[in-house]
Amino acid sequence: MSDLIIRQGRLLDPASGVDRRVDLAIRNGRVHAIADRLPDEAAVEEIDATGKWVLPGFVDPHVHLRTPGQAHKETIETGAAAAAAGGYTRIVCMPNTTPPLDNPIVVEWLRMQCEQRSPVHVEIAAAITEGQQGQRLTDFGALKEAGAVALTDDGVGVSNAALMRHALELARHWDLPIMIHAEDPELSDGGAMHAGAVSDRNGIPGIPAAAEAVMVARDVLLAEMTGARLHVLHVSAETTVALIRWAKARGIRVSAEVSPHHLLLTDEDVEAAGFDPNWKMNPPLRARRDRDALIEGLLDGTIDFIATDHAPHERESKETTFVEASFGIIGLETAFALIHTHFADRLSPLDLARLFSSAPAKTLGLPGGRLAVGDPADLTIFDPAQRWTVSPQTLHSLSRNTPFLGRTLQGRIVRTLVAGRTVYALPDGAEEATQ
């Protein structure tokens, strides 16, 4: 006997290539049966998914959960609620917290906190260097034992090439991917937006695209030398895409992600928005040529998947000039609908499912991203027909810092399940409430 039957949804399972209309039964937290038509079972809860997509729960390897120490920006509860509302069932949180996730005690503490407080799976990326200061390596083995699944100093780059070399050597031994925030701090110093025509026209200090690309060039060479797994976070520049394409062709173990905002927006949009600090993030929105190269890289497989870099900030951090405001925007709750809205002509539903679930899971060796019989019932249901407008009321994150407020999107997550249990359901009548 099943616990729940999802009827007549369009099942999109990129891991097995399935794209068809089915009934899907869940039992004991796992997918129990999939068939064109499952028999009626008395007294079993059913969800009518006619006209909707049923997808593996999304996996976001790049989330700032702001725990510990920054509960004014996000908490485990609000971050997890935002993830669930965006269709995510598994997220990886970044270590630039207060204190940073740079030792096994705090990693273990956070893992236990998340187990108790988060309805979605939370994985932990620990710091590469103590205090993310770029000086001394952390204890990778102990961090892995405590539960870390990856290493990164995200938020800042590792400027010392020799240190990065040794980090890659040790990460290879412990079989942990190194996720790089590629930024040369000397080149980017003081910058607030992409260095180019728009920044110079307005006198805003710029961050050159090369600040990212020079570090990617360095690190793919170090990855080749050490044989380690290198993952490039939030790719923003055309030159970076070219370098990754070159590295992959050469057989270097490198992967890359791109965020929805870098795929959709440019520095010209920042100017058009009057330098609203909600359009400020690092790496910055770049020139149209960069944006076009990111799209091309995503479509040809150079870029492996989409990640949000969900970076919540309280109002005060953004209630100042563009130059002084904090970097970062939230993204969990708008990512899938944004990409569906703008790329439905270039990405098939199965492609979308892959870029949000199986690709990130497989690339980083995480569970999830599959929805076949026997798999955990971590899934999300998406209604491609529903139109909605992003507003503060539609968001579950503790913060509201997104440039997409006011945007009307095509398609909406209506329900998310973790181990067969509903962790998010769009309230009835929500369409009206968002008007």
Add this chain to the structure above:
Amino acid sequence: MVEMSMPTASSASPETQMSRTAPHPSRMRTNDLVSINDLDLDEIEALFAEAEACKRTLLQDRRRQAKPYSDVLSGRTILTVFFEPSTRTMHAFRMAAAMLGAAAQDFPVERSSVGKGESFLDTLMTIQALGADALVLRHPTTGAARFAADHLEIPVINGGDGTGEHPTQALLDAFTIRECLGKLHGLTVTIVGDIRHSRVARSNILLLTKLGVEVRVVGPPTMLPHPQAFPDIMVTDDLARALRGADVVMALRIQAERQKKPLITSAQAYRRGWGLNAERLQRFCPNALIMHPGPVLRGVELDAGLLESDRALILRQVENGVAIRMAVFKRLLNADGREAWQA
């Protein structure tokens, strides 16, 4: 860019003025001068005409030793808030206010709560609550004046924001050129120096381009803007090319305080490539007028001899700076009862 959204100050009753001191949550826009883009051609023309009238009367009054020149702004308070050091700009604004009968007060940033960590927004709200009628702001951060204008009801005049803009400097520069050469349209003006980090250059590029001037900018490659930042101007590191046939040459100060990184090895290195001297001017633009927003680093941007020549307009720029700011105050504070500028 500029919208009318409040009763004109001159018609406001004391009660209305009281209520204006309350912080406003909404982003109301008043009559501000933040960017040259706030001004259309008609308004620029009106400002120049007003400045001409102010200057005429100033000179007459100076002869008669009569002060102030006018009391059109009597009872009004103009607050100068300078987060960066300044001599000529701040005092030109204060002189202009005094000449119009307004009280000019300085908000001493160094001794205020700013040093105690007060946020910029809270400082602005405090300033508004003090009851000033207008704010002249200088700030090291680009965009600070726009931010202030977006959050305050009282007029905000940008006295220089970071590497952003310095609109009154550009207005007085253009006014000075027109006064000396009788026109602006069709002239060639070459700006020499650290263009990328100069708010004076940025405002001048916007204003002079708008007025039909051919603008050229030249400096070391480390100090030039992206070629597409201002598509209609010449951007070059070749001094000879930029100077050839110029009607006006505007030298900028090399601003060490705005350069976190050395963009050139030394003063000599700058001077060798881009310093202005009599020989270079004689060769490429023998009749060009020479301008500088000050303060001048003698022997770096300009050879000392050039400062003393008849072609140097530096002190006239300072003098016109008072007239232009009087015109800005008069038009922003509706002293003659007309609507403030519309753009």
